[in-house]
Amino acid sequence: MAKQLHDKLVRKMEARHLLMISLGGVIGTGLFLSSGYTIQQAGPIGTIMAYAIGAVVVYLVMLCLGELSVVMPETGAFHVYADRYIGPGTGFTVAILYWLTWTVALGSEFTAAGLIMQK
Incomplete structure (x- = not known):
């Protein structure tokens, strides 16, 4: 039974799967609650700029961690x-x-x- 199940499973993630996982991890109640305050304080353009800068920084950090984990796989x-x-x-x-x-x-x-x- 286990061998039959193993033969049918395929390890495969597409870009859309990763996109949905990342969106699910990013969107939280705090994002919706604090967005109004941020827009009130910085205005719509300032909020978009701040979120864009934060997104670029987080993206670069994730690229670095991804490279590290591929080159030097470690437990932990x-x-x-x-x-x-x-x-x-x-x-x-x-x-x-x-x-x-x-x-x-x-x-x-x-x-x-x-x-x-x-x-």
């Missing part, structure tokens, strides 16, 4: 590269800061969801 997250090539203290700091970022982001997402549900 990206903090392994900092640990290996800069030092163990830097790797530990990167790992802790990444964890802290996600714990704060999770709280922010719950707060934003609660604010949206109240309205």
